[in-house]
Amino acid sequence: MSILAIQLLNSLFYASVLFLIAAGLSLIFGVMRIVNLAHGSLFAIGAYISAWLVGRAIGLGVPVIWLLLLIPVAALAVALIGIVIEPLLLRPFYRRAEEYQLLVTFGLLLILEDLMRLVWGGLPLTADTVMDAMPVVHIGGLVYPGYNILVIGIGIAAAVALWVVIYGTKFGVLLRATSQDRRMAAALGLNVGLVYVAAFAIGCFMAGLGGAIVVPSHAAVLGMGVEALVLAFVVVVVGGLGSLKGALVGALIVSFVRTAGIQFFPEVELAVLYLIAAVVLIARPTGLFGTA
Amino acid sequence: MKAAAIALPRLQTRFWPYAGAALVVVLASVPGMVGLYQTQLLTYGLIMAIAALGFNLLLGYTGLLSFGHSAYFGLGAYTVAFLLQWLGIHSMELYILLGLPVAAIISALFGYICVRHTRIFFGILTLALSQVLYSLALKFFWVTGGSDGLRVPRPTLLAGMIDFAGSGGFPRFIRSYYYYVLGIFVLSTAIMWVIVHSPFGKALQAIRDNETRARFLGLRIRRFRWAAFLLSGTFTGLAGILWVPLNGLTTPDVLYWPFSGEIVFLTLLGGFRNFSGPIVGGIAFTFLKTYAVASTEYWQLLLGTVLVVLILLLPTGIVGALSQVAKRLLAAKEIAR
Amino acid sequence: MSLLRTVELRKRFGALNACDGVDFAVERGEFLSLVGSNGAGKTTLVNLITAHLEPDSGRILFEDRDITGLSVSQRIKAGIARSFQLVNLFDGLSVFDNVALAIFARDGKTAKIATLAANDGDVRHEARAVLAEFGLAAKGELLAGELAQGERKLLDVAVAYALRPKLLFLDEPTSGVSSAEKAQIMDTVSSVVRSGAVTAVVIEHDMDVVFRYSDRIVMMHEGAFLADGPPDAIRANEAVTSILLGIS
Numbered sequence: 001m002s003i004l005a006i007q008l009l010n011s012l013f014y015a016s017v018l019f020l021i022a023a024g025l026s027l028i029f030g031v032m033r034i035v036n037l038a039h040g041s042l043f044a045i046g047a048y049i050s051a052w053l054v055g056r057a058i059g060l061g062v063p064v065i066w067l068l069l070l071i072p073v074a075a076l077a078v079a080l081i082g083i084v085i086e087p088l089l090l091r092p093f094y095r096r097a098e099e100y101q102l103l104v105t106f107g108l109l110l111i112l113e114d115l116m117r118l119v120w121g122g123l124p125l126t127a128d129t130v131m132d133a134m135p136v137v138h139i140g141g142l143v144y145p146g147y148n149i150l151v152i153g154i155g156i157a158a159a160v161a162l163w164v165v166i167y168g169t170k171f172g173v174l175l176r177a178t179s180q181d182r183r184m185a186a187a188l189g190l191n192v193g194l195v196y197v198a199a200f201a202i203g204c205f206m207a208g209l210g211g212a213i214v215v216p217s218h219a220a221v222l223g224m225g226v227e228a229l230v231l232a233f234v235v236v237v238v239g240g241l242g243s244l245k246g247a248l249v250g251a252l253i254v255s256f257v258r259t260a261g262i263q264f265f266p267e268v269e270l271a272v273l274y275l276i277a278a279v280v281l282i283a284r285p286t287g288l289f290g291t292a
Numbered sequence: 293m294k295a296a297a298i299a300l301p302r303l304q305t306r307f308w309p310y311a312g313a314a315l316v317v318v319l320a321s322v323p324g325m326v327g328l329y330q331t332q333l334l335t336y337g338l339i340m341a342i343a344a345l346g347f348n349l350l351l352g353y354t355g356l357l358s359f360g361h362s363a364y365f366g367l368g369a370y371t372v373a374f375l376l377q378w379l380g381i382h383s384m385e386l387y388i389l390l391g392l393p394v395a396a397i398i399s400a401l402f403g404y405i406c407v408r409h410t411r412i413f414f415g416i417l418t419l420a421l422s423q424v425l426y427s428l429a430l431k432f433f434w435v436t437g438g439s440d441g442l443r444v445p446r447p448t449l450l451a452g453m454i455d456f457a458g459s460g461g462f463p464r465f466i467r468s469y470y471y472y473v474l475g476i477f478v479l480s481t482a483i484m485w486v487i488v489h490s491p492f493g494k495a496l497q498a499i500r501d502n503e504t505r506a507r508f509l510g511l512r513i514r515r516f517r518w519a520a521f522l523l524s525g526t527f528t529g530l531a532g533i534l535w536v537p538l539n540g541l542t543t544p545d546v547l548y549w550p551f552s553g554e555i556v557f558l559t560l561l562g563g564f565r566n567f568s569g570p571i572v573g574g575i576a577f578t579f580l581k582t583y584a585v586a587s588t589e590y591w592q593l594l595l596g597t598v599l600v601v602l603i604l605l606l607p608t609g610i611v612g613a614l615s616q617v618a619k620r621l622l623a624a625k626e627i628a629r
Numbered sequence: 630m631s632l633l634r635t636v637e638l639r640k641r642f643g644a645l646n647a648c649d650g651v652d653f654a655v656e657r658g659e660f661l662s663l664v665g666s667n668g669a670g671k672t673t674l675v676n677l678i679t680a681h682l683e684p685d686s687g688r689i690l691f692e693d694r695d696i697t698g699l700s701v702s703q704r705i706k707a708g709i710a711r712s713f714q715l716v717n718l719f720d721g722l723s724v725f726d727n728v729a730l731a732i733f734a735r736d737g738k739t740a741k742i743a744t745l746a747a748n749d750g751d752v753r754h755e756a757r758a759v760l761a762e763f764g765l766a767a768k769g770e771l772l773a774g775e776l777a778q779g780e781r782k783l784l785d786v787a788v789a790y791a792l793r794p795k796l797l798f799l800d801e802p803t804s805g806v807s808s809a810e811k812a813q814i815m816d817t818v819s820s821v822v823r824s825g826a827v828t829a830v831v832i833e834h835d836m837d838v839v840f841r842y843s844d845r846i847v848m849m850h851e852g853a854f855l856a857d858g859p860p861d862a863i864r865a866n867e868a869v870t871s872i873l874l875g876i877s
Contacts, residue, residue, distance in 0.1 A: 035412055035415075035416075037553075089600065092604060093603075096607070098357075098411060098412065099351070099357045100603050100607065102357065102359070102415065102556075103556060103557070103560060103599065103603055104599075104600055104603050106553045106556070106557070106596075106599065107557075107595075107596045107597070107598075107599035107600040107603070108596065108600070109550075109553075109596070110592040110593065110595055110596025110599065111592070111593050111596035111597060111600070112596075113592050113596075114590040114591075114592040114593035114596070115593065117589075117590065117592075118590055118593070226548075226549075226550060230419070230420075230423050230549060233416055233419065233420065234420065237416055237420065241412075266431075268427075268428070268431065269431075270423075270427035270430070270431065271424050271427040271428050271431065273427075274420045274421070274423045274424040274427060275424055277416075277417075277420040278405065278417060278420050278421055278424065281409065281413060281416070281417045281420065282405055282408065282417075285408075285409055285413050486742075486743060486744075486745065487742055489745050489746060489747065490741055490742045490743065490744055490745060490746055491730075491733040491738045491739050491740075491741045491742075491744070491746045491749070492739055492740060492741055492742040493742070493746070494722065494726055494729070494730050494733065494739075494746050495730065495733070495734070495739040497719065497721055497722055498719045498722060498727075498730050500721065501718075501719040501720050501721045501722065502717050502718065502719050502720070504713075504717055505713070505717040505718065505719065505788070506719075507701050507702070508679070508701060508705070508710070508711060508717075508789075509705070509730065509731050509734040509735075509788075509792065510701070510702040510705040510706060510734050510735070510792075511702070511734055511739060512702060516739075565721075
């Protein structure tokens with residue numbers, strides 16, 4: 001029984017991370033109609049920056065509880081990277097064919113992956129101190145890291161925050177207007193360029209945040225971004241590209257299937273996920289809640 | 293531009309057979325002129341050219357961008373490895389004869405699933421399906437060797453007449469295999485050329501340019517796309533079959549989705565809007581990547597930058613840029629007359 | 630027997646009644662103009678007949694055969710073709726190939742994968758003939774995307790014509806071109822169509838063109854037929870002219 005509870009919590013942990021990545025990807029697609037192949041790499045950068053900051057902070061003797069504040073800092077750093085990337089690499093391609101957009105983000109992926117290697121080297125970068133510093137929780141007779149619960153909380157908070165921003169603020173109205181009809185929005189005097197940068201920055205923030213919260217639990221390694229991107233794709237395919245609700249539901253579904261898969265069918269666990277994506281795409285091409 | 297359009301002579305159709313023949317002669321004389329390493333490299337280049345030709349049938353001629361072509365390449369490679377492991381087959385001809393149908397069948401299956409969708413969903417679906425194969429190759433390690441992969445030693449060529457055992461085997465293999473691949477490359481190019489210039493090929497291009505109008509000519513869009521997908525996957529599968537004996541080893545990397553990205557990259561490098569672009573791209577990329585890997589640890593950074601610069605400055609690829617230059621020179625000559 | 634007949638054809642788009650129980654008959658050999666203000670239902674009617682849209686109710690009979698359930702390709706096989714208001718060409722193919730493709734498609738030759746398109750003498754001959762009829766023979770080697778707008782409109786019609794349909798729908802063949810070119814285009818189109826014994830239904834807004842070239846004019850208004858007759862009768866119809874003066 002307690003094992004079940006732990007599996008449940010693990011799923012929710014994983015779902016939180018997946019949701020952040022997928023929501024970012026979906027937001028960027030919904031507003032800008034771009035599929036950012038480098039999105040997973042931004043998630044990885046968030047993990048690396050976070051782990052690096054934690055390492056430096058510990059070296060400076062910062063009390064461990066303050067280390068948690070580094071998480072949003074890392075996410076912000078990734079958002080800043082996004083603000084640099086958008087005008088440089090993406091803007092020249094908005095009027096071009098979709099194929100070129102995909103390719104330029106693929107090029108960006110290659111660049112970012114090697115930049116991570118350049119800056120942080122080939123060895124994994126950890127931040128377990130953060131995780132170890134948090135109290136443990138007792139479930140049944142078993143011990144469970146409190147940090148994971150925190151992550152679940154962050155995931156929920158992020159979902160709510162995103163929902164509020166998109167549906168409750170004036171900026172959210174701008175985002176939705178631009179995503180529905182870019183030309184109309186521009187004709188109405190909206191600064192579409194600014195909306196794009198903002199949307200991209202938010203998307204990057206989410207990816208970076210996902211990386212920052214996962215790294216105390218899973219070390220930052222090269223190639224994690226490339227792996228994460230495919231999973232994010234599965235999530236948005238299942239949930240629907242361009243939908244916040246879809247990213248949430250998709251993340252939950254993918255997460256639970258993955259946990260169950262690892263438990264019962266470890267060999268085919270990954271394959272099952274991709275197959276689910278394929279099946280959903282076949283049955284309902286726009287995903288469960290998709291708009292595209 | 294429209295009003296002043298000059299009907300340029302269609303020199304292409306008369307030019308290419310001669311250029312092609314000259315090229316084959318040049319390629320045939322390569323092993324005599326350069327070292328073993330370069331010959332091997334060019335062999336890889338020709339193999340990737342075949343993969344690119346197949347891929348571009350789908351992209352350049354049918355307008356569908358697949359991000360999952362690593363699946364067919366990897367299928368070709370792994371089929372060879374399985375044929376060796378389970379049936380003890382060493383003959384290159386049998387590898388091709390038995391491997392092509394496998395690539396064809398899976399392409400037909402995946403294609404049937406994928407062509408119901410277009411554009412971004414098509415791309416994502418192809419990627420997802422290739423990842424299915426990747427994860428199977430990775431996880432079922434007792435069958436596929438997992439991340440270590442499977443070894444494939446030198447095969448026998450020409451129905452077992454030529455083998456490469458014993459001393460001096462390696463150089464002989466490299467030289468002979470080069471000619472073998474060159475022969476298949478010429479054959480594949482000729483076949484693809486006919487396909488693309490056939491009524492079927494014209495129909496594909498029509499569907500690419502204007503799906504609505506094509507439908508209003510009575511064409512069954514999905515069926516054509518499926519056929520193109522099938523052919524495309526089979527060609528790329530052939531490349532995988534040819535690749536693995538040269539590489540000596542197949543690993544899941546060749547099914548991993550960034551490899552699909554490389555295939556897209558190299559097609560774009562050469563130019564996807566003409567026939568010869570993918571060939572140029574396949575060969576050029578092989579040399580580019582080898583040079584990059586040799587010269588820096590951060591070759592991905594180099595290649596990524598090249599890709600971005602390429603898309604920004606030379607969207608029509610090497611061949612596209614060259615042909616634009618040629619057109620301008622010809623037009624200038626016409627006006628000067 | 631009418632070539633084409635619709636029976637109580639209906640199509641609504643939400644609150645808009647685009648086709649309100651339309652009984653439309655087209656006789657063999659006619660050159661018919663379909664006129665009416667924007668939103669009157671002309672394009673919807675054509676879309677329904679060419680299977681671009683599905684009707685809410687009603688039937689479509691072609692040569693007394695019920696084609697309501699037939700798909701686009703089936704209707705084309707039966708002998709119905711159309712051109713488009715917004716030019717729909719294969720811009721990446723040559724002008725010649727655009728027409729040739731229509732012929733390949735018509736003759737069921739598009740599955741041929743092992744022969745060169747350039748080697749089919751019959752198709753090439755016919756394509757050249759069609760291009761000549763439409764005055765585009767000299768531009769054969771240009772890409773369709775490189776033509777001037779007027780030529781593109783002609784090519785759009787030529788491609789549909791190359792299907793050798795029995796009934797040809799032309800959706801605003803002179804829209805978007807200068808008035809000088811309009812006459813040129815309509816001269817060509819009407820002479821080719823008549824000499825080829827093709828029945829044509831033309832959606833047009835330019836009333837000069839309509840009165841000059843049509844055998845019969847049908848006027849639609851809010852999804853229904855308002856008037857139907859030869860040009861003289863329409864001109865004399867006061868109810869019609871008052872609306873027309875509002876339009877033209």
